[in-house]
Amino acid sequence: MADSNEVIDELKKIVKQKGLKYTEQREIVLNVLLHADDHLTAEEIYNLIKTTNPDSNIGIATVYRALSFLEEVNLIASINFGVDGKKYESNKKEHHDHLICTSCGKIIEFLDDEIEKRQDRIAKKNKFKITSHSMQLYGTCPECQEEK
Numbered sequence: 001m002a003d004s005n006e007v008i009d010e011l012k013k014i015v016k017q018k019g020l021k022y023t024e025q026r027e028i029v030l031n032v033l034l035h036a037d038d039h040l041t042a043e044e045i046y047n048l049i050k051t052t053n054p055d056s057n058i059g060i061a062t063v064y065r066a067l068s069f070l071e072e073v074n075l076i077a078s079i080n081f082g083v084d085g086k087k088y089e090s091n092k093k094e095h096h097d098h099l100i101c102t103s104c105g106k107i108i109e110f111l112d113d114e115i116e117k118r119q120d121r122i123a124k125k126n127k128f129k130i131t132s133h134s135m136q137l138y139g140t141c142p143e144c145q146e147e148k
């Protein structure tokens with residue numbers, strides 16, 4: 001994982017290149033995701049900010065705008081849950097894929113070297129250059145399976 005100061009410096013550079021004003025609110029939102037162990041909704045990020053930065057004057061609308069910007073400039077990623085919204089994570093973690101429970105929304109991160117190698121072989125066979133990828137497998141987690 002990249003050092004959080006390096007990522008904040010990257011944010012500052014991107015904002016400057018785009019000719020935008022640097023805001024502490026974007027930095028606070030990004031910092032929450034850089035230090036989060038889980039994938040978080042905008043509301044969870046907002047509640048964490050209110051707990052960890054009670055003096056900041058950040059509203060939920062500002063959190064949504066910051067998330068949109070940070071995702072646009074590829075510093076964070078999201079998983080879309082349709083009408084249930086999105087969950088966010090830092091893009092600066094080691095590569096991983098996701099198992100997503102469609103019942104409770106739990107997200108399990110995993111990395112499988114065989115899957116990664118197979119993707120590379122498929123791309124090579126098709127003379128395709130992979131620039132990035134995301135794998136999301138949907139199903140039911142063990143806890144939700146027990147409830148049925």
